[in-house]
Amino acid sequence: MLLIHCPYCEEARPEVEFAYGGEAHIARPVDPSTYSDEQWEEFLYIRSNPRGRHHERWRHAHGCGRFFNAVRDTVTDVFETTYKAGEARK
């Protein structure tokens, strides 16, 4: 069970309090109708799925309830950092 530092609660909490939210920094277009089918496909489905540094979303669902972002190494599962939603990509 991972220990995840919640940037809002400012403490490390057990994974079972959190819900994984997939890759981070994939913003929904302001006006999707302007997107081509290819662009829309990319927004919906294309993911970087890297081996190594991964920017991802978590929600402290059973804690403060907030979504936030994290950088985790997908080979070691070690978190490099976590930061609040809306903050710039780290």
Next chain:
Amino acid sequence: MVEIAEIAVSAAELKLGTEPVQGDGVRLAHAGPKARYSLRARDAKALADVIGRALPGKIGDTEGAIACLGPDEWYALLPAGTEMPRGEGLAVSVVDVSSRALGLVLEGPGALAVLSSGCPLDLAKMGVGRATRTVFETVEIQVWREGEERWHVEVWRSFATWLWHAFVAAMHGAK
């Protein structure tokens, strides 16, 4: 030859306890009726003005029976019947959830162990007067440390029966 004995009690047959249960150094009881409000706002001050009460500023702190659960979320646990203004039209959310949850109280030197049987938090490090949302195994709860050895647990109504018996199982060493 496989022969599977019937289970003694089924999940459907579990009943929510009504009388307190005394275990080895720990007592499980109902907290009794409460008024409960889910309070939300970006601006704590605006919300405080609406409800006319002070709000704890830091997540996990409590003040006047109001806990700060998140950056824009507070939870009030007040005497039954307490009313609260809704702040119509303002950038706040006041929702009466008095009936949504039940309060269970674990008290005694053994209370920490019972809670820790299914809650993965390091509760020993949780100060008196702190409160947080967390889980007991798969069920979401709120834990309020009301005293060194007194813990108030908020749980949604329909999960209370399971939680009550999970506590009892932990109290009796899963007997």
Next chain:
Amino acid sequence: MTTMKRFSGFNLIGEAFRSHQGWPEHWPDKAPKASYDAIIVGAGGHGLGAAYYLAKKYGITNVALIEKGWLGGGNTGRNTTIIRSNYLYDESAHLYDHAVKLWDGLSQELNYNIMYSKRGVLMLAHNVHDVQSFKRHIHANRLNGVDNEWLTPEECKAYCPPLDISPRTRHPVLGGALQRRGGTARHDSVAWGYARAASALGVDIIQNCAVTGIRRGADGAIEGVETERGFIASRRVGVSAAGSTSLVMKMAGLDFPLESYPLQALVSEPVKPIFPCVVMSNTVHAYMSQSDKGELVIGAGTDQYTSYSQRGAFHIVEHTLAAICEIFPIFTRMRMLRTWGGIVDVTPDRSPILGKTPVKGLYVNCGWGTGGFKATPGAGDLLAYTMAHDEPHKINAPYNLDRFRNGRLIDEAAAAAVAH
């Protein structure tokens, strides 16, 4: 071509009298040649199958199979070896049944006992919605010529005695869907059998040779692959790299709709025969069978986050065993012997991608999620067909990349959607 000493009881006895010194290598370890007619990246069951069928059925024998580690060392050697084809949609039923037909008689074809055991796969229904969903499967399967039948709780119990069908359990058994042709096979033997047969047909199996790049020509078409052991030229490259597919595709400049998740499985200590079939329960989240060795083989769930660590969380195992003992309460005293983790590559509709890519000469087979083993011969054959004809077979045509753009998804999981 290397000669392959035939496996048979007769030869086994013969060899016994000379301490088995006459058995040759299953497959010679080859160094890469400068170029091949076709290259398969990834020597799991699917890649091995593709290499074998390219040589056997489609006449392309100058084939290199390159593998970054040891063949069969990925999900092929880490799964719970369940074989079935009772899928709902026509596309899936045809795909998996193509595989099941190939499983039948594969031992004889490869002259390698892969221990395909038609023990039957029983899927349990625990609520009204399960029943509706399974009946839909059964009717669709029947009209597709795929065997799948409905069993009452009592019939389920008779088929699998350790099952608790008491109506007082948390998720009472309301019935089950049984595919009698379903079952299990020995995963390592499948990999080794294909490897031995493929190399006997001239396929070069090159292990410990990671792909480091994919070379494309001015016209964008594939020219070959860069590897730790140098460049290998070929105008046809098939990638069958499971959890690593995203990484290989990036080398070709392609972003894929894939995510890789940890999946755990575990076995108990071996015991005498007690569990006669394969049982799956989606509602309780458990599936289990008993291996020839006597171990209870149990599939656990995936972790919630993507990872390549091949290491899962313990609470996943807790939930899995709680589910197993809920359905089969006689097993609480059994002991867990070994757990392990694999990396499963999952697509948005949880169905595979098997066919051509936007890059000429580059073909892909991926996205099998947790269900790849059962498809091994079929996936291998269809990848081989697609590479040989530069166009997909009608069975795998629907499993293209376009579906994520045009919305023609094949979503079996959604079809079993959570109810009202």
Next chain:
Amino acid sequence: MTGFRLADGGRIDRRTKRNFTFDGKARWGYAGDSLASALLAQGQMLFGRSFKYHRPRGILGAGVEEPNALVTVDRGPGRKTPNLRAPSVALHDGLAATSQNRFPTLKTDLIAVNNMLSAFFPAGFYNKTFMWPRAAWEKVYEPIIRRLAGLGDSPTTRDPDHYDATYAHCETLVVGAGPAGIAAALEAAASGGRVFLIDEQEEIGGGALSDPAQWAWLAEASAKLAAMDNVTVLPRTTAIGHYHQNFVVAAQRLTDHLPVDEAEGPREKLWRIRAGEVVLAMGAIERPLVFEGNDVPGVMLASAAKTFALRYGVAVGRKLVVMALHDSGWHDALALHKAGVNIAAIVDLRREIAPELAEAARDARIACYPGYAVTGVSGGQAVNGVTVALAGVGKGQKLECDAVLMAGGWTPTVHLWSHAKGTLRWDENWGAYVPDKTHENLRCVGACAGDWDFGSGLVRGLLPAPKPLHESKAFVDFQNDVKARDIGLAVQEGFRSIEHIKRYTTNGMATDQGKTSNLNGLQIASGVLHRPVTDIGLTTFRPPYTPQSFGAILGHHKEALFQPLRKTGIDDWADAHGAVYENVAQWRRARYFPQGSEDMDAAVARECRTVRSAVGIFDASTLGKIEVVGPDAAEFLNRMYTNPWKSLEPGRCRYGLLLGEHGFIIDDGVSARLAPDRFHLTTTTGGAARVLNMMEDYLQTEWADLDVWLTSTTEQWSVIAVQGPKARRVIAPLVEGIDLSPEAFPHMAVREGKICGVDTRLFRVSFTGELGFEVNVPAEYGRMVWEAIWAEGEKHGAAAYGTETMHVLRAEKGFIIVGQDTDGTVTPDDAGLGWAVGKKKPDFVGKRSLARPDIVAAGRKQLVGLLTDDPQAVLEEGAQIVADPNQPVPMTMIGHVTSSYHSATMGRSIAMALVAGGRDRMGETLHIPMPGKTISAKVVAPMFYDPEGSRLNG
């Protein structure tokens, strides 16, 4: 000495006898004995039969590494446990143990014939045969193989025992309570932090338990630890695995060491420990030697013999020969001699022996054979001698003995280190892998760190083989019967990596998971391949460290506590009124209320008729509810749902349709606007949590600028649906402060007031097509209000109805159920809900996906109604639909039946179906091929009753 029990010594209590049985025969030992030591004391050498060849086997080790002596312990009905290791089974009065994998008896095992035929069963033999005739694999060969394999028997009844589980936290966790572990614990404890010290054995001490010289110190240290309240010492507790960020799972055995009648409380307890720092002090396991006959009962590890003598006061033989490659063998031999065990000889392949050791041996009158090696063992079910030869070649000479001790060097126990993905380094001095790097706050101390003075030894722990490898009958993995030659064969057949060799030979895959065989296998392979061990690789250790009962792992999650079953506040009433239930998501819901001998069809028909003709009452409390509050509430809902919300006036309700971003329907429900800035949303029962999480996601991450908040109120409200022409009359007497007249309170409106004196949110909505109300009251009043409504209802001939009737009634109106009439691939237009999509809205969740090529393509499956030609034929839900029933299999299926019922109201069957191009097929006859018959049905609009909706007004 009596039997093999030494005159004195050991930690056993010679005043307290323990009676037990082995294979039914009465035996006895002392308190403090293990099953193994007690049996050895009585001269039992034969303990079990091997997995494949059923060879007679004795004790190899004194701990968890034991591969041979597996027993089944029977503690009464439902309490049989197979495959326990005799050295790890604590002796107690009444212990009933039986040997395994033999037929019929341990002494005479007929299946030992396999042993004669072993030449025919080399590694991987099953891949090479059993292929002809084709059918015989499943019918003949496989069943036989299965019966021969499998060690002990599985339990066959429910386990009466209970199991406990907990989380725990500490600053320092020390795994292994040998001298190194105890020292680490004392040191950590001094700093005041919370310390856990856990050890798998009956008492702490580890190696010190086999060294009387350390007992005084051990007693002192134990007392000191016990006295510190920041230290928790857990014996009989095995750390089974290390997981991310120092999460260590350990299992404590609480009662198996006690007589059955004294065993109270849970059998085992699972400790899920999160530690700041983890210190591994798990010691090292001695390595057996690979020589001909090394599996004859009586051949064992030197360290085991030492433990049996010094800890349990048992000599493993009357005349022992030690085969050493390592000084530790000499130290153990001398210790044994000192304890009164007769050591006849020490054989050591090394020519140079440390002078002080050689001298001590001479003083002890122990014959020494430096430069010699054992080349063979004589004896069948027990050792009667060994052959030793100079440098292990030539005929050699026979030494009489009844036990042979192997000292092949040591293997650090790095299992948990490896679980944590810590890297390993090959240590030449040890001839073993030792811990190297880790990213966890984790360290090893003592032997498992490669830090312990065993003296020196031959690092390549192999004896010279007198025969060519392919003839070698020396065993590497004892339990799985893997011989040295099997590893040779694997290499010969082209297997190069240790992973392949392991899988092909099954070396290291037995219940001991290779604790004594992995390294020998590795060294043999490296020898054949002429490549250094480090080139062959290392098989990764996986949890658990030792086999762990399922029971402790699932803890409290069994039987009634397996998973919560959610019930509504009205559930008890339904129960008292004979409701039959169905499970929906985590809830149980009343499905129907049979009266007398009614079956479901009869009950549902009656309930339906009552609702249509009078009034019915339904518990809808499980529906998900979300209170949406804030100035931007309407804007938010407008973006989430397909239809427009801004125009909805306070006091009015609207049906909302929710799509995923992929454009497919995922939820629906009727929602009400209570005030300009406050909505009361409802969702499906199963969708509640999913929908709230999805809305939070958009709100927090896409539209963070909106001032609106979401609060789950699912459990705040009990919801009672009152439906039917008499609905208004039923609730009227109970309602205060709400004008129920049709003019004041139209369909799809909401009012707040009181009912039975309780606050209510009263909805005028209908999922039945009848005049209807949904009464929302605070959950704790649900039962009271329900009973009041019921009492009023009875005056009007009301019926309580369940989900099945609800389904029929809504189907008669063509209302969909998300998850039944949709399946995650259905768009609003497919479902005939195009009207619920705001055409003028620039955007909403899922809108863009609705423009994808395949979604706008013709021929998509559309929801239609079906009327069977035979009005009494009720289609099966899930049945497939074809246009041409006479086509061959595989048929072209054009759709399937999603909902199908007998409609008492219509006096015939009705059905809904998803059919390709369905709306263009109105009036067409389609076919539903069923086993043995084909049913024909006409395509109609999915609206069977009161199409103009006049009944809504009662």
